[in-house]
């Protein structure tokens with residue numbers, strides 16, 4: 246017996262509803278090709294409704310005391326914990342990464358919920374002395390208004406929570422536009438928010454394309470803040486368009502992250518870090534390692550240990566617990582990955598392993614790509630400079646620590662970086678000289694924690710950070726309050 250794929254709806258003003266014109270788009274499993282459901286293919290009319298609902302809800306939500314807002318987020322954390330397994334399976338089905346990674350993705354949402362719930366009882370401002378007697382000065386955080394959150398497919402729960410929860414605790418309301426490749430995970434997240442007691446309209450979700458829903462959101466006059474994660478191309482476009490209306494924009498975009506292995510490194514430790522940073526999530530993390538900068542003295546020994554481990558990675562459906570590496574997200578992504586492999590070969594890099602699509606047996610209906618390693622890569626090659634977002638690693642041999650640092654710093658991105666060495670002096674110099682948002686010493690380039698700021702230098706972003714206290718800066722406006730309780734015009738006020 247076959248059951249029809251379910252049809253999902255937008256949530257606007259707390260009511261689940263179809264798109265105005267009733268259009269839908271399908272959602273498929275990238276490992277099997279199975280049809281998972283249909284989601285509204287929304288238009289600017291649906292965006293108008295959602296922004297209007299968020300605008301109306303803002304008038305009330307900003308007045309809810311922050312500790313009460315925090316209690317709702319705490320309940321969200323509890324519900325996410327309760328549904329963790331189910332959510333992880335939903336995510337693996339629509340996105341492909343293996344179950345322990347999708348569990349980790351949900352866990353980041355849980356961590357963020359509890360963390361921001363705590364912020365509800367802090368939201369620290371500060372007081373400082375002012376120049377006159379009987380006068381005080383303080384700075385406090387105000388919410389801004391309606392926030393548009395535009396999110397990618399690689400962290401379908403975690404990344405929305407990194408945006409939603411700080412926005413909400415600060416008293417803003419939200420319209421979420423999730424990636425078209427992972428609508429179901431986002432739909433479940435919004436259901437959970439309402440189950441936790443969020444008032445109607447405080448979070449709205451509108452499904453549909455970047456071209457239509459995304460564009461309408463970034464141009465909407467009542468959207469005050471745009472928080473975007475995705476490609477450099479889309480992020481730049483969002484920033485340019487939003488600049489016309491002087492909207493606040495936070496961008497989190499690509500990476501070309503390196504693992505640096507120095508001549509004194511513990512190579513077994515390095516192999517573990519490289520393997521999971523380069524091929525975990527099938528290389529589809531903005532923090533994934535795609536450059537391996539290795540001191541020439543240890544290159545051969547490292548390859549001897551690393552290559553068999555790469556070739557031993559098991560590809561398959563992420564729901565199977567024996568599988569290490571799931572599919573890539575969709576057809577255009579697998580074409581992009583393969584085109585970069587061809588570019589690498591043309592540029593003169595040596596293919597050590599991988600370099601092909603796998604479509605045999607159980608893998609026939611999915612988008613599987615063999616974990617790939619190039620060596621003899623020069624730092625100026627396109628495979629060493631451009632974000633591929635797939636399981637492709639480029640080894641660049643160097644002769645010194647200084648050369649490794651310089652090569653790391655010479656890409657247009659600067660998100661994360663790892664260095665393997667036993668030399669404390671070199672780790673200190675690495676901390677000083679690597680221009681990176683996140684530095685890992687003796688562990689891989691992935692594994693960010695939500696209590697610390699997340700984001701990068703150069704073209705990775707536009708200077709903002711997500712998570713930690715810094716994550717609140719995007720969603721709050723500083724307000725300064727002076728109170729004069731002297732009851733008279735003071736001399737220094739006249740002198741000024």
Ligand SMILES: NC(=O)C1=CN([C@@H]2O[C@H](COP(=O)(O)OP(=O)(O)OC[C@H]3O[C@@H](n4cnc5c(N)ncnc54)[C@H](OP(=O)(O)O)[C@@H]3O)[C@@H](O)[C@H]2O)C=CC1
Pocket residue numbers: 395396397398399422423424425426453454455456458459460463474475476477478479480482483497498499500530531632633634
């Ligand atoms: N830094 C990161 O974490 C990520 C980086 N990437 C990079 O991006 C590449 C392409 O991935 P892709 O998903 O296409 O990334 P996009 O930048 O196209 O998508 C990210 C989000 O932006 C939306 N969007 C697309 N165009 C617009 C627009 N004009 N206005 C407003 N919103 C828009 C998308 O909607 P829709 O899904 O409907 O197109 C999605 O919700 C990857 O190969 C990788 O290099 C991708 C994902 C995450």
Ligand SMILES: O=C(O)CCC(=O)C(=O)O
Pocket residue numbers: 399400404529530531532533690691692693694
């Ligand atoms: O690797 C991590 O720790 C976080 C990765 C991430 O958020 C991303 O790839 O977008």
